[in-house]
Amino acid sequence: MAARSLHGADPLPIARSLRRVGPLVPAVVLLLLFMAAPIGWAVYDSFTNVALTGVGASSASFVGFANFTRMFADPTFVQSLVLTVVFTVGSGVVGQNILGFGLALGMRGRNRVFRAVLGSVVVAAWVVPEIVAAFIWYAYLNDQGTLNAALSALGLPHPSWLYVYPMLSAIFANIWRGTAFSMLVYSAALSDLPDDVLEAASVDGAGVVQRLWRVTLPLMKRSIMTNLMLVTLQTLSVFTLIFALTGGGPGTASQTLPLYMYQEAFKFYQLGYGAAMTLVLLAIGAIFSLIYVRVLRVEAA
DSSP states (O other), rough: OOOHHHHHHHHHHHHHHHHGGGGGGHHHHHIIIIIIIHHHHHHHHBBOOOSSSHHHHOOOOOOOOHHHHHTOOOHHHHHHHHHHHHHHHIIIIIIIHHHHHHHHHTTOOHHHHHHHHHHHHHHHHSOHHHHHHHHHHHHHHHHTTHHHHHHTTTTTOOOOOOHEEEEEHHHHHHHHHHHHHHHHHHHHHHSSSSSSHHHHHHTTTOOOHHHHHIIHHHHTHHHHHHHHHHHHHHHHOOOOOHHHTTTTOOTTTTHHHHHHHHHHISOOOOOHHHHHHHHHHHHHHHHHHHHHHHHHHHOOO
């Protein structure tokens, strides 16, 4: 009672709260320093004419929404935005998820040697750096590459893949490199499925497709949504793979938003304009994430 009257509050609950919050302080400081601060600086830069050369380098000034007005009136930006969505949906949302789930499903119930060999082959593509993956696919798809040599030997047409189908080439390269992550996530989710539920569905007469659609997928919904969110956010930021494989070309045929941001910010030195594009890319990721979180909340309700 004396301690409470002297200090105005019981020190024990305060001390307990500090002990609980104290270990989180370093993590919060790091998040503010390396995540919140760069985002905040990008937001500030997007409303200025800051540049690497000229007036914007020596005395940047506030320009309001001028960068955003210019951006949405720029047909190259609109094209890059569309290509970014196409690349993300094609290689991430659809390609990596479907192929990863198919591989995980095919490995389920197989013997250990088969799982080890298949898993090692798929994971090997995931662990190589993006630049290495890009050169592997360049060697495979260029005019004198492995694919065209095989097609030529068979007497089949062999187009210039990186010139005629640059976006499709980048999509397949990213699927090849990133599928392992989805495979590992879905393999873990499949191993956690209750066998009694699957056996009960089989006893009730459900076929393979019915068990997959009505039992397996609903039970894996949280894993699917979580994997979709992670893969989508990773795919949105892919830069090195496309830059080394096609350079965004021919012309701007495979120039996604990260490549266009790099060009405007570091080749043409317009940092403010590039920063405005980063906010658009951030907004796209937030929209995808909100959709996935919304689906999870509906499922939980």
